[in-house]
Amino acid sequence: MKFFYSPGSCALATHITLAEVNADYEPIRVDFGNVEQSADAYLAINPKGRVPALVTDAGILTETPAILLYLAQCYPQAAIAPLADPFALARVQAFNSYLCATVHVAHAHGARGHRWANEAASLADMKAKVPETMAACLDLIEDEYIRGPWVMGDQFTICDPYLLTISNWLERDDVDRSLFPKVDAHAEMMMERPRTRAAWAEHFA
Amino acid sequence: MKFFYSPGSCALATHITLAEVNADYEPIRVDFGNVEQSADAYLAINPKGRVPALVTDAGILTETPAILLYLAQCYPQAAIAPLADPFALARVQAFNSYLCATVHVAHAHGARGHRWANEAASLADMKAKVPETMAACLDLIEDEYIRGPWVMGDQFTICDPYLLTISNWLERDDVDRSLFPKVDAHAEMMMERPRTRAAWAEHFA
Numbered sequence: 001m002k003f004f005y006s007p008g009s010c011a012l013a014t015h016i017t018l019a020e021v022n023a024d025y026e027p028i029r030v031d032f033g034n035v036e037q038s039a040d041a042y043l044a045i046n047p048k049g050r051v052p053a054l055v056t057d058a059g060i061l062t063e064t065p066a067i068l069l070y071l072a073q074c075y076p077q078a079a080i081a082p083l084a085d086p087f088a089l090a091r092v093q094a095f096n097s098y099l100c101a102t103v104h105v106a107h108a109h110g111a112r113g114h115r116w117a118n119e120a121a122s123l124a125d126m127k128a129k130v131p132e133t134m135a136a137c138l139d140l141i142e143d144e145y146i147r148g149p150w151v152m153g154d155q156f157t158i159c160d161p162y163l164l165t166i167s168n169w170l171e172r173d174d175v176d177r178s179l180f181p182k183v184d185a186h187a188e189m190m191m192e193r194p195r196t197r198a199a200w201a202e203h204f205a
Numbered sequence: 206m207k208f209f210y211s212p213g214s215c216a217l218a219t220h221i222t223l224a225e226v227n228a229d230y231e232p233i234r235v236d237f238g239n240v241e242q243s244a245d246a247y248l249a250i251n252p253k254g255r256v257p258a259l260v261t262d263a264g265i266l267t268e269t270p271a272i273l274l275y276l277a278q279c280y281p282q283a284a285i286a287p288l289a290d291p292f293a294l295a296r297v298q299a300f301n302s303y304l305c306a307t308v309h310v311a312h313a314h315g316a317r318g319h320r321w322a323n324e325a326a327s328l329a330d331m332k333a334k335v336p337e338t339m340a341a342c343l344d345l346i347e348d349e350y351i352r353g354p355w356v357m358g359d360q361f362t363i364c365d366p367y368l369l370t371i372s373n374w375l376e377r378d379d380v381d382r383s384l385f386p387k388v389d390a391h392a393e394m395m396m397e398r399p400r401t402r403a404a405w406a407e408h409f410a
Contacts, residue, residue: 066298093271
């Protein structure tokens with residue numbers, strides 16, 4: 001598989017998951033500094049001009065929640081999703097969907113407000129609200145969704161690399177991660193996993 | 206199952222899917238006019254204060270992409286997702302994730318801009334950009350993602366009720382659906398399905 005990513009993007013979740021399932025993959029960095037994500041060569045891979053994209057023998061996949069579930073299904077021996085229990089799997093997908101559609105979107109208003117508004121004053125207004133919206137999301141995750149120590153309880157799942165990816169954004173978003181003790185402990189535990197550390201090192205190299 | 210919804214919200218996708226799989230469910234309307242979604246009684250069901258929420262014997266589920274996959278798994282005889290093919294299933298989930306995290310979010314900037322900014326001028330700026338962002342999303346869906354006649358080709362899937370839900374918003378978003386012939390034909394075909402029509406009638410009653 002070829003894995004297209006940009007450092008610090010949500011593609012980190014896929015990067016860690018690829019390492020955790022011990023997949024054979026080639027990481028390919030898309031240079032956002034040179035707007036490579038909007039060049040024809042990359043748009044032929046992902047017409048959305050975003051990362052991650054995963055090129056498999058069957059075709060190309062995008063969207064973090066879909067890619068993570070796909071990896072869980074392709075590497076069942078890694079046991080990173082409750083594949084045999086539709087309700088438990090739906091809880092996993094609901095958590096990842098919340099990260100994707102609400103938390104990531106809240107964060108994106110800091111640096112990518114131009115997606116949704118044009119005026120400089122609007123972008124500044126959006127950016128100023130990010131600490132409040134991100135803290136509200138993290139409150140909900142802390143109080144309602146993390147079971148501990150992993151997101152889904154005793155079992156490490158595809159929710160965990162995704163949560164680390166987003167909790168890693170909190171400093172940039174002016175949110176103090178230590179105000180969310182379970183999320184904070186989760187990030188520390190993640191970084192004790194050898195494969196996660198290796199993926200992290202490769203991702204930010 | 207108890208199904209919490211609000212008319213015209215993204216919960217329409219779940220409403221149609223419940224009908225298409227012939228599920229036994231009780232529809233419960235959450236009165237957004239009276240901000241019932243933020244009242245304690247509803248927050249006990251969904252702490253996010255959003256719809257849809259599906260109360261099952263196993264527990265409560267939220268987030269459209271997760272609920273639709275759950276229904277596909279619970280009603281395999283309805284054959285509304287390629288459950289035996291991880292790659293094909295990932296394509297389904299990627300499409301629904303795009304609707305959830307990009308297209309729905311673009312639409313939400315029309316009436317729910319207060320989620321991401323405070324000033325009246327910012328909200329007006331966001332609202333004014335919605336026709337452009339939604340048209341860009343629909344261009345991508347029309348050109349890259351709908352295979353036709355259904356989203357995934359010959360097989361009706363959980364992508365179809367979700368696409369109808371969103372293409373139904375286009376008029377409100379000042380986007381001319383007829384500029385997207387495949388999306389337009391898709392909406393017409395959906396409304397020829399008796400169970401979809403019945404769910405639609407119940408939803409908007």
